[in-house]
Structure formats: structure tokens, C-alpha cells
Amino acid sequence: MSAAELNFEIQQFYARQMRCLDGGDAAGFASTFTADAVFTHEPGEVITGRPVIAATTNANITRIRDAKVTRRHWFGMMVIEPESEDLIRTQYLAMTTSSNPDGGATVGAVSLVDDVLVRHDGQLSTASRTVRGDRVTR
Amino acid sequence: MSAAELNFEIQQFYARQMRCLDGGDAAGFASTFTADAVFTHEPGEVITGRPVIAATTNANITRIRDAKVTRRHWFGMMVIEPESEDLIRTQYLAMTTSSNPDGGATVGAVSLVDDVLVRHDGQLSTASRTVRGDRVTR
Amino acid sequence: MSAAELNFEIQQFYARQMRCLDGGDAAGFASTFTADAVFTHEPGEVITGRPVIAATTNANITRIRDAKVTRRHWFGMMVIEPESEDLIRTQYLAMTTSSNPDGGATVGAVSLVDDVLVRHDGQLSTASRTVRGDRVTR
DSSP states (O other), X not given: OOHHHHHHHHHHHHHHHHHHHHTTOHHHHHTTEEEXXXXXXXXXXXXXXXXXXXXXXXXXXXXXXXXXXXXEEEXXXXXXXXXXXXXXXXXXXXXXXXXXXXXXXXXXXXXXEEEEEEEETTEEEXXXXXXXXXXXXX | OOHHHHHHHHHHHHHHHHHHHHTTOHHHHXXXXXXXXXXXXXXXXXXXXXXXXXXXXXXXXXXXXXXXXXXXXXXXXXXXXXXXXXXXEEEEEEEEEEXXXXXXXXXXXXEEXXXXXXXXXXXXXEXXXXXXXXXXXX | OOHHHHHHHHHHHHHHHHHHHHTTOHHHHHTTEXXXXXXXXXXXXXXXXXXXXXXXXXXXXXXXXXXXXXXXXXXXXXXXXXXXXXXXXXXXEEEEEEEOTTSOEEEEEEEEEEXXXXXXXXXXXXXXXXXXXHHHHO
């Protein structure tokens, strides 16, 4: 697979993964992670495994719904570093926007994210994600 | 055409299409739609055909100029689903930013957009666009 | 090199270039420009050459650190126009976000940027960059 084809595959993977999250589909979101995936929010919050990712995500979705905003995730400025056909490291900026019922939107947190993606049976999954919020790293 | 080549072509198409809009070129923007294109803003606002798209766009451009802001459209997190070489469905996030004369910028509306792109004589055009603002869909 | 491969190479180049800038590495950022690069902020501010770019960047980084924010650059809606294998023109939107220690982030300036990229010994560099802030161009 060429670098450009891999890039396209990864962009599609992330667009679908985060559409699940922003659309409130915690199970669909969790299914894009490996069974034993490690999800870290620096500093210090680490959750492990698809069931815990699903449960945590579900709680976050409920919290956002209760706040009556629509949240979206935007990824950009992505560096893609394949170690092999089946293990790819990515690093990118992530930003959230939140739209409120009165109209208009605001930018939420901005983060620098490091992922490890793995391929099983031709399908990409996130094996590890480390999110460093800019307020923390500053 | 490979998936990566199609992706690049579509990214270029959108960058040029929206540069027309943000640059105040209503006719240029309308020319990137098919003659009978359907442009829907959920809920309920539907305009049809290149001349109506041009006229509506022109009114919007005037309104934004009168507000003395510079508006930009940003697309991201795009899913591309080709049905054939000549008909491609896309879905993406769209965000506007507005810069005011005193400096700084603010995020405007965030939307989820579904497009149908068609190819005639090798050239992509938007045959249909459906914009769902996040305040509406929440 | 196909258009899609060139696009991917350019996206990687920009992600790494701006990671240097946002990470506070003025020398690393300057090294992504040609020795005699011309960097213009419209209207009227022109700096020339890698040492001057490094010094100016360093002053900006210090200013941002003193303001206690974390700044990020986001590029999008990019048009890529190769004149040859070794000279490529790009035009894109650029946006900054600034995160403050109390959490949350705000959008800073939005600009339309024109670059000339050149390739020497297989490596891309920025030979010229012209930044037009939207408050200026409006």
C-alpha cells in the first residue's frame, strides 16, 4: 500500500471513529479500539479495554447531552509514521467544537494526541491513544 | 483512479469551491454545482438550480460584507463513498470562522453536510448538498 | 510522483513544520525554510533568510510563552499547484487556537496563505510564504 493510500485509509478511519463518538454511539466508538486498548488522558487518567472505553464514553455522552450542546471532534496536522503494514503511529492536533441551542459554536479543548493503530484482518483499530490537553502541557 | 487520487481530487474541488464562496464570487461558487443541483438547509429550506444558488449566495455575501466580517469555511473529518467513478457521496463537518476588523476571529456555525458529487466530462460538480446545523440536529 | 503522493508529502511537511513552531523550536522551524526564504506578513512586513526567520520566530515564541497560552496552527482547505516536481505552489487557510491555563481555547487569527515550496535533494522546503490576515484583507 502506498503512503497516500494509507493516509486516505487512516483519514477515513478517524472520520468514522469520531462520527460514532460525536453521534452518541459509545459502542460503535469502542469497537474501533482493540479489545485491550489503552486510552490515556494526561496526566494520569488511564482506562484499558473496550468495555471500559465504552462505559466511560457513554458517561461522557450523557454529560454532553445533559449540557444541551452538540460536540464535534476535529483532527488536523497529522503526522503518520508506519512501523510496518500492520502498526502505524500517528500524531495529530484534536479540537472540539460545541454548538448550543441558541446558535453559534465555541472551541473547546485543544490537544496533541499520539495513537498506535494496528491492522487485524485488514481492518484498522486504535491500540493506544494518549491525549495531552494543551492546558496541561503548557 | 485510486481511492487516494479521488480523495485528493475531492479535497481540491472543495478548497476551490469554498474559496469562491468566501472570496465573494457567487457565480464561481454556483458554477461548481450542477445546473439542477438541490441545496438543502435542514430543516426545510430547499433551493434548486444554479441560478437560484447564485442569487441566494449573492445575497448572503452582501449580508456578510455589510456585517464587516471575513467569513471562511473549513471542512474536515470527511467520509468519501464512491458509488461509481462518476457518482461519489461525501459526508463531512463544516465550520465557519468570522474575522472582524478589530482582530481575532470567532467560530460560527458547525454543521454536518452530505453531498452527492457527480463527474461530467472529467469534472466534478455538486449535484446535491444537505446541511444540518448542529443547533438543529441536537 | 502521483498527485496523491505529493499531497501526502506536503501534508506531512506542514504538520512537522508547524509542530516545530507550536512546540517552541524556532531553529527547527527555520530549518524548514530555504536559506534565502522570503516570509511576508501583509501588509508590508517582509523578513528574509533563515537566520532572520529563526530570530523573529524565537521572539514570537517568547511572547506567547509569557502570555501563558499554548498556541497551535491549523491549516486547511489547501490548493496544491505543482509547476514541476521541484516547485509547488500552495494556498490554504491558516487558523491559530490558543489554550489558556484555566481551560478552554479560543480561535486567534485566520489567514489566507500562499507558499512556494521547492525540493532540493528530495527534501521539501518553503522558499516563500505570504500571509494575509483576514482582518487586513477584508
